[in-house]
Amino acid sequence: MHLIPTEDEVVGVLRETGALRDGHFIYPAGLHSNEYLQVPLALRYSQYQRLLSVGLSRKLRANPEIRAITSDLSIVTPMTGGLPVAYGVCEAMRAKQVYWAERDHDSEPLHFRQYLEPKRGEHVVLVDDILRTGTKLAELKRLLESFGATVVGLAVIIYQPTPNTVDFGGLPLYYLAKLDARYAVDAAHCDWCQKGVPAENVWIS
Numbered sequence: 001m002h003l004i005p006t007e008d009e010v011v012g013v014l015r016e017t018g019a020l021r022d023g024h025f026i027y028p029a030g031l032h033s034n035e036y037l038q039v040p041l042a043l044r045y046s047q048y049q050r051l052l053s054v055g056l057s058r059k060l061r062a063n064p065e066i067r068a069i070t071s072d073l074s075i076v077t078p079m080t081g082g083l084p085v086a087y088g089v090c091e092a093m094r095a096k097q098v099y100w101a102e103r104d105h106d107s108e109p110l111h112f113r114q115y116l117e118p119k120r121g122e123h124v125v126l127v128d129d130i131l132r133t134g135t136k137l138a139e140l141k142r143l144l145e146s147f148g149a150t151v152v153g154l155a156v157i158i159y160q161p162t163p164n165t166v167d168f169g170g171l172p173l174y175y176l177a178k179l180d181a182r183y184a185v186d187a188a189h190c191d192w193c194q195k196g197v198p199a200e201n202v203w204i205s
């Protein structure tokens with residue numbers, strides 16, 4: 001494979017590892033889709049974790065503004081699928097540090113561990129395994145900015161936009177593959193429901 005895997009190579013890895021499946025799926029927020037994708041199923045194999053992370057780091061390093069500050073860069077991820085990507089990107093780029101936000105209950109806001117505070121003026125690249133709705137990444141960006149940190153880029157293995165994907169404005173976005181799943185907002189608008197194709201409920205939106 002190349003230093004930056006092609007979209008076809010990335011999709012091949014996802015299919016081979018069961019991370020990408022075809023069918024009829026219902027997401028927790030109610031969207032129906034013809035694809036199920038859980039990138040962590042591919043990331044459990046360290047050779048793929050390395051391949052995908054190094055590829056993503058090379059896309060980030062192609063940005064001269066980011067390349068100029070890598071030794072001072074923080075790689076920050078929302079829990080938990082982004083962690084193997086964040087460490088792989090940090091190691092490949094020789095960035096400064098990795099940390100993550102988490103939430104104790106679904107209804108509570110993201111927070112950092114006690115004594116972990118982003119510094120005012122700190123430069124951050126947000127990293128995750130996938131950008132789908134982007135709501136968690138947008139919340140993480142707001143949280144970092146509330147400490148005075150500056151988010152300079154967003155990097156994900158897979159970009160799979162939905163009708164509800166957050167607009168990150170001019171923030172540079174890097175990804176290895178874009179997957180255009182077909183979505184329906186509910187059963188009444190879903191071709192597969194209308195055809196009686198059995199649906200599977202999936203846990204993670």
Ligand SMILES: [Zn+2]
Pocket residue numbers: 024032033184186187190191192193194199
């Ligand atoms: Zn359906």
